[in-house]
Amino acid sequence: MKYCEMTKEQLLAEQELLQKEYDGWKAQGLKLNMARGKPGKEQLDLVSDMLNILVDPDACESDGIECRNYGELSGIPAAKRLFAEILGVKETECFVGGNSSLQLMYDTVSKAFTHGLLHSEQPWCKLEKVKWICPAPGYDRHFKVTESFGVEMITVPMTADGPDMEMVEELVKDPAVKGMWNVPKYSNPEGVVYSEEIVRRIANLKPAAPDFLLMWDNAYCIHEFEGEFQPFPEILTLCREAGNPDMVFEYASTSKVTYPGAGVSVMAASEANIAYMSKLIGIQAISFDKMNQLRHVMYLKDKETTLALMQRHAEIMRPKFHAVLDALDREIAPLGIADWKRPVGGYFVSLDAMPGTAKRTLALAKEAGVVMTGAGATFPYGKDPQDSNIRIAPSFPPVEELKAAIAVFCVCLRLAAVEKLLAA
Amino acid sequence: MKYCEMTKEQLLAEQELLQKEYDGWKAQGLKLNMARGKPGKEQLDLVSDMLNILVDPDACESDGIECRNYGELSGIPAAKRLFAEILGVKETECFVGGNSSLQLMYDTVSKAFTHGLLHSEQPWCKLEKVKWICPAPGYDRHFKVTESFGVEMITVPMTADGPDMEMVEELVKDPAVKGMWNVPKYSNPEGVVYSEEIVRRIANLKPAAPDFLLMWDNAYCIHEFEGEFQPFPEILTLCREAGNPDMVFEYASTSKVTYPGAGVSVMAASEANIAYMSKLIGIQAISFDKMNQLRHVMYLKDKETTLALMQRHAEIMRPKFHAVLDALDREIAPLGIADWKRPVGGYFVSLDAMPGTAKRTLALAKEAGVVMTGAGATFPYGKDPQDSNIRIAPSFPPVEELKAAIAVFCVCLRLAAVEKLLAA
Numbered sequence: 001m002k003y004c005e006m007t008k009e010q011l012l013a014e015q016e017l018l019q020k021e022y023d024g025w026k027a028q029g030l031k032l033n034m035a036r037g038k039p040g041k042e043q044l045d046l047v048s049d050m051l052n053i054l055v056d057p058d059a060c061e062s063d064g065i066e067c068r069n070y071g072e073l074s075g076i077p078a079a080k081r082l083f084a085e086i087l088g089v090k091e092t093e094c095f096v097g098g099n100s101s102l103q104l105m106y107d108t109v110s111k112a113f114t115h116g117l118l119h120s121e122q123p124w125c126k127l128e129k130v131k132w133i134c135p136a137p138g139y140d141r142h143f144k145v146t147e148s149f150g151v152e153m154i155t156v157p158m159t160a161d162g163p164d165m166e167m168v169e170e171l172v173k174d175p176a177v178k179g180m181w182n183v184p185k186y187s188n189p190e191g192v193v194y195s196e197e198i199v200r201r202i203a204n205l206k207p208a209a210p211d212f213l214l215m216w217d218n219a220y221c222i223h224e225f226e227g228e229f230q231p232f233p234e235i236l237t238l239c240r241e242a243g244n245p246d247m248v249f250e251y252a253s254t255s256k257v258t259y260p261g262a263g264v265s266v267m268a269a270s271e272a273n274i275a276y277m278s279k280l281i282g283i284q285a286i287s288f289d290k291m292n293q294l295r296h297v298m299y300l301k302d303k304e305t306t307l308a309l310m311q312r313h314a315e316i317m318r319p320k321f322h323a324v325l326d327a328l329d330r331e332i333a334p335l336g337i338a339d340w341k342r343p344v345g346g347y348f349v350s351l352d353a354m355p356g357t358a359k360r361t362l363a364l365a366k367e368a369g370v371v372m373t374g375a376g377a378t379f380p381y382g383k384d385p386q387d388s389n390i391r392i393a394p395s396f397p398p399v400e401e402l403k404a405a406i407a408v409f410c411v412c413l414r415l416a417a418v419e420k421l422l423a424a
Numbered sequence: 425m426k427y428c429e430m431t432k433e434q435l436l437a438e439q440e441l442l443q444k445e446y447d448g449w450k451a452q453g454l455k456l457n458m459a460r461g462k463p464g465k466e467q468l469d470l471v472s473d474m475l476n477i478l479v480d481p482d483a484c485e486s487d488g489i490e491c492r493n494y495g496e497l498s499g500i501p502a503a504k505r506l507f508a509e510i511l512g513v514k515e516t517e518c519f520v521g522g523n524s525s526l527q528l529m530y531d532t533v534s535k536a537f538t539h540g541l542l543h544s545e546q547p548w549c550k551l552e553k554v555k556w557i558c559p560a561p562g563y564d565r566h567f568k569v570t571e572s573f574g575v576e577m578i579t580v581p582m583t584a585d586g587p588d589m590e591m592v593e594e595l596v597k598d599p600a601v602k603g604m605w606n607v608p609k610y611s612n613p614e615g616v617v618y619s620e621e622i623v624r625r626i627a628n629l630k631p632a633a634p635d636f637l638l639m640w641d642n643a644y645c646i647h648e649f650e651g652e653f654q655p656f657p658e659i660l661t662l663c664r665e666a667g668n669p670d671m672v673f674e675y676a677s678t679s680k681v682t683y684p685g686a687g688v689s690v691m692a693a694s695e696a697n698i699a700y701m702s703k704l705i706g707i708q709a710i711s712f713d714k715m716n717q718l719r720h721v722m723y724l725k726d727k728e729t730t731l732a733l734m735q736r737h738a739e740i741m742r743p744k745f746h747a748v749l750d751a752l753d754r755e756i757a758p759l760g761i762a763d764w765k766r767p768v769g770g771y772f773v774s775l776d777a778m779p780g781t782a783k784r785t786l787a788l789a790k791e792a793g794v795v796m797t798g799a800g801a802t803f804p805y806g807k808d809p810q811d812s813n814i815r816i817a818p819s820f821p822p823v824e825e826l827k828a829a830i831a832v833f834c835v836c837l838r839l840a841a842v843e844k845l846l847a848a
Contacts, residue, residue: 036494044492045481052479057472068468070460070684098522099713106708113538114549114573125538125549141707148707149538260494262715283565283572284530289523289713291686 002336003417011418018415022368025408030369032405037188037347038396039260042316046309047258050299059298060291067290074278075266079293083266085303086222087252088234093268095277098288101253101265105215106145108249108267111280112178112213113149118246118276120211124149124178133171133180135163137350137378137389139188142181142217146380151178153380158190160341162198172207179213185232186220189350189378189391191343196233203238207247214239214248221252222310225317226344229307236268245270254296256313256347257306264296320394324349324406331410337417349392350378357416358387364412370405426760427841435842442839446792449832454793456829461612461771462820463684466740470733471682474723483722484715491714498702499690503717507690509727510646511676512658517692519701522712525677525689529639530569532673532691535704536602536637537573542670542700544635548573548602557595557604559587561774561802561813563612566605566641570804575602577804582614584765586622596631603637609656610644613774613802613815615767620657627662631671638663638672645676646734649741650768653731660692669694678720680737680771681730688720744818747826748773755834761841773816774802781840782811788836794829 006014054060060067063077074080075096084091097104108117116123124130131152134143138158146153154171156163162184171177182202184194194202202214216235224230239248246269254263269277300306325342328351332338340351353361359375366372373391376384392409394402430438478484484491487501498504499520508515521528532541540547548554555576558567562582570577578595580587586608595601606626608618618626626638640659648654663672670693678687693701724730749766752775756762764775777785782799789796797815800808816833818826 038494041490044484044490048481051481052476055476055479057469057475060468066465066468068683068685070462070679100709100711103709110534110538110708114534123549125547141710144707148704255494259492259715261492261711262713280572283568284534285524285527286565287524287685289686289716291683292713292716 002334003421004336006421008422011422015415015418015422018411018418022364022411022415025411026368028369030404030408032370032397032401032408034393034397034402034405034409035371035373036396037256037393039256040316040396040398043313043395044259046312046316047299050258050295053298054291054295060294062294062297065290067294070286072290073282073285073287074274075288076290076293076297078297079264082297082300082302083252083268086306087218087250087266087268089236089250089268092271093236093274095267095269095274096288096293097265097267099255099261099263099265099292101217101219101251101255101267102141104265104267105142105217105251107281108213108215108277109145109149111277112211115280117211117213118273127176129176131174131177133168133177134380135181136380137189137391138181139183139217140373140377140382142215143380146181155380158187158192160192162192162194165198165201169201169205172205172212175208177207178209178211179215181215181217183217183219184235185218186223186343186346188219188346189348190341191346191348191350192341193230199233199235200238203235203244204242205244205247212247216248216250218250218252220256220346222307223256223313223347224310224345225314225321229310230345236270240270246273249273254300257309258296258299262292264293317395319399320402321349323399323402324392324394327403327406327410332413335414335417338413347393347395349394351390351392352388353390353413354417354420355386355388357413357420358384358390360416360419361390361409361412364415365409368408368412370408372409426758427845428760430845432846435846439839439842439846442835442842446788446835446839449835450792452793454828454832456794456821456825456832458817458821458826458829458833459795459797460820461680461817463680464740464820464822467737467819468683470736470740471723474682474719477722478715478719484718486718486721489714491718494710496714497706497709497711498698499712500714500717500721502721503688506721506724506726507676507692510730511642511674511690511692513660513674513692516695517660517698519691519693519698520712520717521689521691523685523687523689523716525641525643525675525679525691526565528689528691529566529641529675531705532637532639532701533569533573535701536635539704541635541637542697551600553600555598555601557587557592557601558804559605560804561613561815562605563607563641564797564801564806566639567804567806570605579804582611582616584616586616586618589622589625593625593629596629596633596636599632601631602633602635603639605639605641607641607643608659609642610647610767610770612643612770613772614765615770615772615774616765617654623657623659624662627659627668628666629668629671636671640672640674642674642676644680644770646731647680647737647771648734648769649738649745653734654769660694664694670697673697678724681733682720682723686716688717741819743823744826745773747823748816748818748830751827751830751834756837759838759841762837771817771819773818775814775816776812777814777837778841778844779810779812781837781844782808782814784840784843785814785833785836788839789833792832792836794832796833
């Protein structure tokens with residue numbers, strides 16, 4: 001029976017039952033974490049052969065480059081080739097960095113503010129106002145970057161196929177709108193894959209700002225956990241064909257392929273952009289860690305080998321997502337108190353609880369020892385106008401712990417909904 | 425006989441001789457490089473045992489922290505302990521980063537511009553003018569950082585004991601003077617060690633700017649190539665005692681201890697500064713490469729073990745510096761056309777050629793296949809007002825190549841001096 005169809009008496013009875021169940025969980029003193037898209041130990045152990053792949057000093061050369069010494073700011077050619085193949089771009093369009101694609105993204109925004117981008121009339125710090133398009137729910141760390149620079153963030157709703165493009169097309173007419181965040185494949189948190197039509201409309205935007213910065217965080221480009229690898233539209237080519245060759249910067253990393261703390265990141269953009277950014281980055285660093293780049297090249301080899309590894313990650317991830325989705329189907333679906341998507345890739349399940357109950361649900365979960373991403377985090381400024389969206393990150397806990405965590409979560413979700421209905 | 429005492433005829437005869445010698449070198453088609461402070465292959469091979477020090481997945485934990493996964497923004501405690509011991513600071517004053525201390529320095533300046541420092545009234549990008557104290561000759565990459573942010577750089581002469589402090593004390597009375605570059609031990613390029621008195625005067629500065637940024641690049645803090653390790657004054661303590669606890673940021677790295685391209689960097693500052701910067705850096709990165717930090721901790725162990733390794737580097741560096749200094753003593757000293765210092769640590773020999781001959785000397789060297797740091801590079805904006813200072817970097821070439829390179833250099837130096845005197 002749906003909660004909205006219950007009488008007050010039925011709701012009170014349900015509340016009593018749930019409270020007992022909740023107290024039972026609480027008494028167990030659980031310590032469970034579904035907060036971040038952090039790979040689990042089994043995934044880390046998958047790639048242990050990388051640890052001893054580069055132990056011979058004579059093997060530290062790659063294409064004639066001594067990887068132990070200074071130099072090669074934009075990365076070793078072999079690493080560029082690997083990422084170029086995976087992303088479908090040219091080797092000359094790749095800048096291979098350190099262990100963090102977030103750092104490359106932050107740097108791009110930071111340099112836009114301090115130095116300006118290739119087509120900027122002036123550094124953004126000289127501007128009265130900088131506005132930014134934020135499809136939401138979205139990635140909290142993206143929003144934190146633009147918030148940190150004092151950008152005015154404009155929320156654009158996500159549809160099942162990507163951001164609401166009519167709104168985006170209207171917004172870019174404002175020259176103060178300088179950029180847009182995107183996670184085009186298995187978006188964080190909803191797992192939405194931008195449709196080819198929407199990708200094309202984005203590539204064909206006609207922004208008033210000559211230095212509009214299309215941030216294309218392809219974090220989950222090879223991260224299917226159901227089924228085979230799904231090819232994705234190549235955004236650099238589409239932008240070039242649309243007459244916007246320098247509008248887009250694409251990012252990816254091996255954080256969820258090899259080691260989250262010790263992977264390799266890449267930034268892909270037009271050759272003109274790579275040349276411009278390399279000049280600026282050359283002031284800040286002599287080079288990134290080429291030894292780790294070489295380790296990755298030796299271990300991942302090529303796209304085919306990398307995709308085979310991703311299937312092994314999928315085998316670990318799949319049962320975790322099923323544990324979450326099965327519990328939601330069983331415990332929540334009949335009650336009509338929440339909606340959620342069924343992603344086939346990425347790292348999250350995004351759930352829309354009854355409006356006004358997300359914060360309360362997560363507070364209850366926390367009290368019972370289940371830590372989750374804070375309510376509102378998936379919206380600019382950390383403020384969900386509906387207090388409804390909740391991001392579930394099933395990757396880190398072992399399946400048995402995850403089952404307990406999601407059981408607790410379901411009780412909290414129900415309890416918060418009953419409370420809300422009783423207060424109405 | 426000194427060149428300045430020669431008659432025109434003697435100079436012409438000397439020129440003819442030198443030209444023949446120079447043409448002989450040129451005909452050899454040499455390709456030699458004394459441009460950058462890049463460790464040589466022998467030094468890279470010294471630390472090959474680090475390559476297989478971390479091959480067991482179960483060994484990737486440190487103080488209970490899983491180094492393969494996300495987290496620990498400010499570095500693993502074991503790496504903080506190692507650097508704290510080497511720098512003589514507290515573990516809580518250390519932020520351990522990625523492979524580049526230059527990147528940490530750039531980031532500090534960049535964040536001063538975009539967000540402001542702990543005691544800034546506003547971000548520096550909002551200010552009309554930012555001025556900066558640049559002891560010179562100095563490190564070209566430092567000057568490039570401040571130049572890149574549009575800072576007005578003020579040259580302060582270096583003495584045998586450090587920067588001219590009377591000038592520095594006067595300059596900091598201007599609230600627009602926001603910072604100062606320093607390489608306090610074995611300065612780049614002169615190899616000057618700041619005297620304890622000068623370090624104390626610097627710590628006791630009373631800058632008008634509340635957010636004055638004392639950049640303390642302790643790049644060569646354990647880099648003696650003659651004799652034993654020399655202790656150095658601990659700047660964080662001195663600044664704290666002088667009532668300037670948050671004025672200084674100290675930097676170091678293992679770039680010239682283990683691998684130049686794949687080392688570990690550290691930033692040391694007051695706990696208040698580390699807390700403030702960590703909050704800002706937390707927007708830009710989840711964590712740095714903890715696996716590489718752990719490798720370094722396992723390999724370098726502690727200060728004693730690290731200093732023993734530095735003595736092995738010294739054995740490789742010493743003959744190279746001797747080759748340069750012996751050649752200068754033999755070929756140049758009797759002619760009275762240049763002065764140089766005799767450093768006992770660091771990576772450079774700084775030579776002051778006859779004013780107006782540095783550019784010409786380096787152009788001649790380049791034509792003969794010997795690449796050196798560009799003339800002027802050791803001064804702000806790359807402009808040496810005397811056209812005199814030349815930085816010699818002997819570390820990279822094998823001794824035999826180095827001997828050829830310095831022989832060519834001596835001929836070029838002499839030829840440029842003769843030309844200059846003849847034109848006078």
